[in-house]
Amino acid sequence: MNKKLTVLLFLLIPLMGFSQNCEKWKVFEISLKGTSAGNPFKDVTLSAVFTNSTLSDTINGFYDGSGIYKIRYMPASEGKWSYTTISNQKQLNAKKGAFNCIPPSKDNHGPVVVKDTFYLAYADGTPHHSFGTTCYGWVHQGDSLAGVTLKTLSRGYFNKMRMCIFPKDYDWNKNEPLLYPFEGKPLKEWDYTRFNPAYFRNVEKRIRQLDSLGIEADLIVFHPYDRWGYQNMTRETDDFYIRYIIARFAAYKNVWWSMANEYDFMRAKKMDDWDHFIRFFAEEDPYNRLRGIHNGSRWYDHTNPYLTHASIQNEDTYRAKELRAKYLKPVIFDECRYEGNIPWSWGNLTAEEMVNKFWRGFINGGYVGHGETYVTEVPLQFPERSSDVLWWSKGGVLKGRSHERIKFLREIIESAPGKLKPSVIFQSWMPFSSVTYKNEFFLAYFNMDQPRSMVLNLPGKSNYRIEIINAWDMIIQPVPGTFSGRCIIELPQKPMTALRITKTN
Amino acid sequence: MNKKLTVLLFLLIPLMGFSQNCEKWKVFEISLKGTSAGNPFKDVTLSAVFTNSTLSDTINGFYDGSGIYKIRYMPASEGKWSYTTISNQKQLNAKKGAFNCIPPSKDNHGPVVVKDTFYLAYADGTPHHSFGTTCYGWVHQGDSLAGVTLKTLSRGYFNKMRMCIFPKDYDWNKNEPLLYPFEGKPLKEWDYTRFNPAYFRNVEKRIRQLDSLGIEADLIVFHPYDRWGYQNMTRETDDFYIRYIIARFAAYKNVWWSMANEYDFMRAKKMDDWDHFIRFFAEEDPYNRLRGIHNGSRWYDHTNPYLTHASIQNEDTYRAKELRAKYLKPVIFDECRYEGNIPWSWGNLTAEEMVNKFWRGFINGGYVGHGETYVTEVPLQFPERSSDVLWWSKGGVLKGRSHERIKFLREIIESAPGKLKPSVIFQSWMPFSSVTYKNEFFLAYFNMDQPRSMVLNLPGKSNYRIEIINAWDMIIQPVPGTFSGRCIIELPQKPMTALRITKTN
Numbered sequence A, B: 001m002n003k004k005l006t007v008l009l010f011l012l013i014p015l016m017g018f019s020q021n022c023e024k025w026k027v028f029e030i031s032l033k034g035t036s037a038g039n040p041f042k043d044v045t046l047s048a049v050f051t052n053s054t055l056s057d058t059i060n061g062f063y064d065g066s067g068i069y070k071i072r073y074m075p076a077s078e079g080k081w082s083y084t085t086i087s088n089q090k091q092l093n094a095k096k097g098a099f100n101c102i103p104p105s106k107d108n109h110g111p112v113v114v115k116d117t118f119y120l121a122y123a124d125g126t127p128h129h130s131f132g133t134t135c136y137g138w139v140h141q142g143d144s145l146a147g148v149t150l151k152t153l154s155r156g157y158f159n160k161m162r163m164c165i166f167p168k169d170y171d172w173n174k175n176e177p178l179l180y181p182f183e184g185k186p187l188k189e190w191d192y193t194r195f196n197p198a199y200f201r202n203v204e205k206r207i208r209q210l211d212s213l214g215i216e217a218d219l220i221v222f223h224p225y226d227r228w229g230y231q232n233m234t235r236e237t238d239d240f241y242i243r244y245i246i247a248r249f250a251a252y253k254n255v256w257w258s259m260a261n262e263y264d265f266m267r268a269k270k271m272d273d274w275d276h277f278i279r280f281f282a283e284e285d286p287y288n289r290l291r292g293i294h295n296g297s298r299w300y301d302h303t304n305p306y307l308t309h310a311s312i313q314n315e316d317t318y319r320a321k322e323l324r325a326k327y328l329k330p331v332i333f334d335e336c337r338y339e340g341n342i343p344w345s346w347g348n349l350t351a352e353e354m355v356n357k358f359w360r361g362f363i364n365g366g367y368v369g370h371g372e373t374y375v376t377e378v379p380l381q382f383p384e385r386s387s388d389v390l391w392w393s394k395g396g397v398l399k400g401r402s403h404e405r406i407k408f409l410r411e412i413i414e415s416a417p418g419k420l421k422p423s424v425i426f427q428s429w430m431p432f433s434s435v436t437y438k439n440e441f442f443l444a445y446f447n448m449d450q451p452r453s454m455v456l457n458l459p460g461k462s463n464y465r466i467e468i469i470n471a472w473d474m475i476i477q478p479v480p481g482t483f484s485g486r487c488i489i490e491l492p493q494k495p496m497t498a499l500r501i502t503k504t505n
Helices: A003-016 A143-153 A197-212 A235-249 A271-284 A317-327 A351-362 A403-414 B003-016 B143-153 B197-212 B235-249 B271-284 B317-327 B351-362 B403-414
Strands: A020-023 A028-033 A046-051 A056-060 A068-073 A079-087 A096-102 A112-115 A119-122 A131-134 A160-164 A182-185 A189-195 A216-222 A255-260 A310-313 A331-335 A367-369 A421-423 A433-437 A441-445 A453-457 A464-470 A475-478 A486-490 A497-503 B020-023 B028-033 B046-051 B056-060 B068-073 B079-087 B096-102 B112-115 B119-122 B131-134 B160-164 B182-185 B189-195 B216-222 B255-260 B310-313 B331-335 B367-369 B421-423 B433-437 B441-445 B453-457 B464-470 B475-478 B486-490 B497-503
Touching (some): A028 A096, A046 A068, A131 A331, A143 A197, A189 A235, A197 A216, A255 A271, A317 A331, A351 A367, A351 A403, A351 A441, A453 A497, B028 B079, B046 B068, B056 B235, B068 B079, B068 B235, B131 B403, B189 B197, B197 B216, B216 B235, B235 B271, B310 B317, B317 B331
Parallel strands (some): A216 A255, A310 A331, A331 A367, B020 B096, B131 B160, B160 B216, B310 B331, B331 B367
Antiparallel strands (some): A028 A068, A046 A056, A182 A189, A421 A433, A433 A441, A441 A497, A453 A486, B028 B068, B046 B056, B046 B079, B079 B096, B421 B433, B433 B441, B464 B475
């Protein structure tokens, strides 16, 4: 079909009474032909009102270049939906249509939302235990490397990806991106009134690819690793950009918004800017996608009611328990240093310590994120000259030894019978923590320590089965017999020992 | 000689003009026969004024039982000293004598004092780098086990012993002591007006034995591990006891005073008590021996001017740098958890982590203490029933793997050309620390991390030789060539890597 015929057919669909299907929580997209004259990004207004029998959502559209305008909508209720467009352009105004929202397919659990204060769950109620990783610049490296990254991700280590919308300038990431987000030319001659739609189409392709792997896209809206000037835009341009990415990306159910990476390292921005952005997303995003803000050295005040969760850079993941109580939100240690061997201290953890930080975070009621920074070269001069491809920046393959153990932990956490909350089965002053599901199930962990035995205080008069886990060796070994009340259990005297304790009946 | 003849000869010495010799910083002891009627501890006052050509020290004596009274004096100046006793008992009053204070022998460097705010040194100027260990109850276990302990200590791992004056009641230390400090009978029927001199003679025998090995005796005056009531004595009895131990022990040059172990766990004592004890020692101890106070969970305010150093229980030994600046005193992490395998978290560190804590403390300008808590049995019931002998409590032999590495570190520290102070040769935000002696010598350490290379910022235009140390393998490997300014060095990608950097020529 030629283009004109496609557009014609599309426009005829509502008139024809032909009804499209759209899976619940997937994207229904309206594409309209309009003018390319003037500056469509600035001059044209476009939205659509989507209604079913009880609900009505007004959704902004966006200009996608070449005279094409789009409106994306994620329906959250099954059944018949209809829409009418509103525009200051006659060509785009008062277009009507309808679709059927059909039940979600098996792997479609909907967007992740906050549940019961401290937890995350998909919209269908399935728990989401956040096991994130970080590839800041992976969308800007081209299809070939992105394909390798996606293949790595398909092995199921992680269910969240932390990634920058803007291109990244940093050690081991000095190459130019394939595309730029604004019209103009590098380094800094940008027309901040005109987006480059191809740039954003590339980002949303990656968002969809992640979604197809069951991976949340934690989109970093601003960041300081920048040589093109995107960190120094005006408030007006910032808001213009935010409206555009909401219109383009927000309908994808796996989108999260991270206001910034290391917000406090962005010198051109003040606290007032961050407060504004957080609130702006809350007001503008019709789906109310998760909102966080990631710190450098100075933590943001995560009690801000417009933040849905606390996004923390800090290596003391065991503090999750304390931070839950402080923020009354899900606590995600997005960055707790990375497994790797680079000189910068945030990237030279042993695999053992990366895994240890995951366990300590989860065993204190939090969530933890991974990153990997291995280099193979010691450059003659300084590390930023190296041509190594580091996972944390560009994606590719994982070279470390933590991700397999993180997957092992993920399987253990996901097989728990319900929401795990911090519990006390050791003396309260001990640094060993445990989480429980309603005293029916416990998971406890002894950090890098090597106790030969441990006194447990199991609740009530119930009997429990105990399995000894080694978080590094990935071994789960049942202990003969059952245990109850104050009891002592013999342990293998090895670092990274954990216990899984399950009520018998 | 029979006893009477000994006493007679002794009393005649001054009259005979016969002059004894006493090595500088050793103990000159006067022993006098007096009454044993009434309560000599309470009723008899005794002191002596020691004078040389320029100095005059008034030193309290003590009753040692069986009608014997003693005065102990540590002369700190060479040459002729004379003394006159003062007593409310005619038999003990106005006794005169003299001795020659002769130069110290090779291994006698005098008492340890604070030097240049943050450091410790012997009175002769020799630096004292405090490498402590802990055997709380070793003096109360009898000669046989104490002999084994001393043999272990003779191998040169440590130069300070943290030990309780009172007997200890705790897990793995439930046996009765051989002796009790007061007359009376256990558990709690004590005549708090009468000491048991044999008890204190046993303690001072151990103090002398430690001194002969070059080990400081960090005497813990009060502690909460008690079933006999010594933690609940009145202020009057506490002071009575303190005066007695000062009179008996203070003359030994290796004595330090630790007001308490875990002072905040002693419920009968208030902050006012601790403030009083600290000041009381400062006023009563004629030698001004080092004074510290060791915390449980709540740190004492070590800015108290009567405290000579900050004695810290905390596992974050890297905080030494920050605490130096806060307290402007030597910072000693007396307890940072122990190598061992017991259930209680303060005693189940791996050897690796014990050694790591030592390095991190020293490399941040502090001092660190060791302890070891290995059990061989998992008791049927609870760990306190075990009959294991744990070094931390009773002494004996060391079973772990950290002490050899601590000795290795001690040799490195002691071979440094001078006082080591915190320096910055890495980016200031990095968790890696270094210490330097006047930019001529550096020691740096990379914790448990595994960098493949490291950027160093060496000062000025000097050239430096670099050796790579592995703190665990105890290997020191020179790097070919010399380094200067901002430079990069290849590293072995192993935890516990350190660098020794020495200016050439």
